[in-house]
Amino acid sequence: MFKYKYLHKIFNREDTSTYEKAKNDRLSSFGAIWLDFKMKPYKFSGEFQLFFYNHPDMMKKAETIMSDSEEIKKIARELPGIAKESYQINTLVEEMQGTNEIEGVRSSKAEMNEGLRKIIKDGAEPIRHKSLIKSYLNLQKTKIDLLTAPKDIREIYDYLVYEEIKERDKPDGLLFRTDPSELAGSTSGKIIHVSTLSEQSIEAELEKLITFLNSDMLPQLHKVAIGHFIFGYIHPFYDGNGRTSRYISSIYLRQILGPITALSLSKACKDNLRVYLDAFANTNSFKSAGDVTFFIDSFFDILIDEQKVIIADLKEKKAQLAHIEETLTGNDELDIKEKAMLYLLFQEYVYGEFSEGLTKKEIIQFSNKKIATDYYFNKVKDSLLAKKAIKITKQKPMELTIEAAYFGMAN
DSSP: OOOOOOHHHHOOTTOHHHHHHHHHHHHHOTTOEEEEEEEOOTTOSOOEEEEEOOOHHHHHHHHHHHHHHHHHHHHHHTSOHHHHHHHHHHHHHHHHHHHHHHTTOOOOHHHHHHHHHIIIIIOOOOSSSHHHHHHHHHHHHSOOOOOOSHHHHHHHHHHHTGGGSOGGGSOOSSSSOSSOEEEEOSTTOOEEEEEOOOHHHHHHHHHHHHHHHHSSSSOHHHHHHHHHHHHHHHOOSSSOHHHHHHHHHHHHHHHHHOHHHHTTHHHHHHHTHHHHHHHHHHHHSGGGTTBOHHHHHHHHHHHHHHHHHHHHHHHHHHHHHHHHHHHHHTOTTSOHHHHHHHHHHHHHHHHOSSOOOEEHHHHHHHTTTTTOSHHHHHHHHHHHHHTTSEEEEEETTEEEEEOGGGGTOOO
C-alpha cells in the first residue's frame, strides 16, 4: 500500500538533493491540495503556502474515526439513565483535567468532579474553574453555534480561561494581543514558533479561518485538524491558546462525531502528548515546506487511539454492569425494591470514577416507579443500611453508594 513520506523525515543535511527533489515534486504535483494560508517557519526567512495530500491512509483514518464514532454513540444510547449521567460526568472531568494538564494549569480530577457535581446536583457555584466547567458542561448538553466572527473566539476565551490567566498575560488589544507571542511545541518546552502578527492581521487571519471551517470545500474532519494547526500558528493570545483551540475544535467535532468523542479531545492530546506536540513542531519546521499532512495524520491518530480506549472502556463497563444485574436478580435476600435501588447505585459505582453516590431525588427519578415516594425510599434505604449493603457518603443532601465489602468487592 502507498505510504506517504513526510518531508521533514526525508530531510537530510548530508544529502539535500534528495530532499529538494521530493519537495519540488510535492509542490508541483497535481495531488497537492492547496490552502489559503501561509506560514513563516521559526528562524527561517522564507514563507510557505500550506498544502496537504489526502493520501489513502489518511482517508482510511477518517473513515475509521467516523465508524468508531457511530459505535460509541450506539453503545452510549443503550446505557441506562444513571450510567449515562455518571459516564458523562466522568468524561467531562477527564477532558477538563486533560486540557489544563497540557498547559500546566494546576487542577485535579477530584476538584473538577466536585465542581461539576455542585453545579449539576446542588445548583451551586464551584470555587475554582467555574467558567471552564460551565463551558464544557454546556458543550456536552447541546450543539453550540459555530463561529461566525473573530469576536466569538474572544468570547469563548473570556468565558473559558480568562479568570485563570495571569494579569500580565491577558490580551492588551481590542480583542487579541498586540505584541509577539511564543509557541512551545515539545515536551522540553522548546520554542518552535513566534507569532509576530499585528492585532489587525490576527483578526484578518481568524476571519479567514472561520470562513474555512464553515465552508464545504473539504471534509469536516480535515478542516478541524487543519484549523487546529492554523489557530496554534496564529496564536491570538499570550496565554490560553491551547485550551481555547481545543474547545473550538470540540465544538466542530461535536457536529459530526457526537459529544463523547468530541469531549475527549483534550484527554486524547494529553495521553498522546508527545505525538501532539511533535505534530506542531514538525509542521512548523521549514523542513515541511508548508505541508500539513503530518499534522492531519497525527491529529487523526490521536482521535483514533482515544476512540479505541472509549469503546473498550464502555464494553468492559457494560459487561460488568450486566454481571452485577444478574447477581442481584439471583439474590434471594433482597426484595424487588432493594434490587432496584442497588442497581441504580451500581450504575453510578461502575460508570462514575469517584462514586460519590446518588441523591434521593435521583433514585426516585430513575427507579421506573419501583421507588416512587419518600416513604418507599426511606424504607428501602434503612433496610439496605441495616444489611450493610449501602452507606451514606453525604448528609445534606443525602447521598448513598454501595458498600463494596457486602458484595465481596474492593473499595
